[in-house]
Amino acid sequence: MSPMKPLVIVTPFHESQIQAAIYCSKESGIQIRVRSGGHDYEGLSYVSEIPFAIVDVRNLRSISIDTKNKTAWVETGATLGQLYYTIASKSRTLAFTAGVCPTVGVGGHMSGGGYGMMSRRHGISVDHVIDAKLIDVNGRILDRKSMGEDLFWAIRGGGGTSFGILVAFKIQLIVIPETLTVFNVTRTLEQNATQLVHRWQYVADKIDDNLLVRLFLRSFNSSRNGKRTIGAFFSSLYLGRVDDLLQIMQEKFPELGLVKEDCIEMTWIESALFFAGFPRNTSLQVLTRRVSVVTYFKGKSDYVKEPIPQHGLKGIWKFLEEEDENLAELQFSPYGGRLNDYSESEIPFPHREGNIFMIHYFVNWYKPGNKESERHVNWTRRLYSYMAPYVSKSPRTAYFNYRDMDIGMNNEGNTRFKQASVWGFKYFKNNFIRLVHVKTKVDPSNFFKNEQSIPPLS
């Protein structure tokens, strides 16, 4: 909603044009915002309160796959959909673990985390970044070797934007079976949704690592009786065949009552279409489109370490009933599995062992206008405050890729350690300190900054 427009939008086709943009920006004192897929939750890649230019890397989107070594170089202007499509065009058994929305950009996503439907088995995107190309504040083009391990550590979860302009990542691809199984099943309050969601919390992070059962909670009008109810949508990917999946579900989560008819066997790339909400016979080419529906939204996040009791869940239902049908939701994304194999400090993304699931609070709306926005944003803030007793504490942790300026922000144009600590420890826990040291070393003049960038020590 910012009234401020960029003074210029640079869309480089070559690295030298990024170097030139950095040089000109320094000469003229204009701040740079870097945009890859433009999905930043607070729009920090394309709005600013101080005069700014956008470097939009959308034209740097080449992807080269090395099937022999199971690696790929992907430029940061590519989208996840383009990456998935390109991998699948070369192999039926190679894949990559990243988010479900195909229009999300590689630049922001892979420098901040990257959770997806295979994360319990294969971790998040940044766990698989093995090299990178970054242009620093002095215009130097650096790779892993020349940037050093400290900076390479920082850009795997600490966000690229505080440290330079990322041009490409080298990623390790993962090996998957040719046939996977998906299911989407819904249970309403009348079908024991409260008990099922409660039970899910005891199962979701401990079940077979090849299975990820994600939960979406919404309020909607039931087609059975037209009455408003709460729907618990169980959305799952199993890295294997349907018969094995049914056996696991029967053993660990029989209460859901999953049957063969609920399940569909398909390839990984078909599952990418499925989870992005496309009908089954849609051409895979749709994954390469950049445009998505324009709506307004607000998101926030939390981590849960102890199951939420049933009375706590019932309080959530009341919040969902307040909002318009289907426009507000809570996503419960299970952790555990491979996510626990890394220590909290291995990379800046610290959300490892001890987390059962992440909550994503989300509301979207279509009508512009401050009053409408205020109503929905306030809803998320009230709900967030209601959830305090049920989620992580000291710090109340949050996922960096679901950026939320309510948890704290820097002063305009003036970044200070103390103020940044308010939000920094929530996203990164103690890794925040190391990120500050890296920033002090590589960009002491704080050239790359925004409302939630890592501050250098003065």
Ligand code: FDA
């Ligand atoms: P954008 O271009 O807005 O950049 C985001 C941030 O990264 C900005 O601060 C920007 O300056 C910086 N940046 C971008 N490119 C850079 C570059 N080349 N060099 C340096 N800095 C750069 N997450 C998840 O883990 N799993 C999921 O399933 C989803 N799904 C999802 C769906 C939808 C509809 C949205 C809007 C978002 C998600 N996300 C998500 C969150 C997503 O991972 C997060 O918003 C990413 O930062 C988006 O990256 P983009 O490049 O698209 O954003």
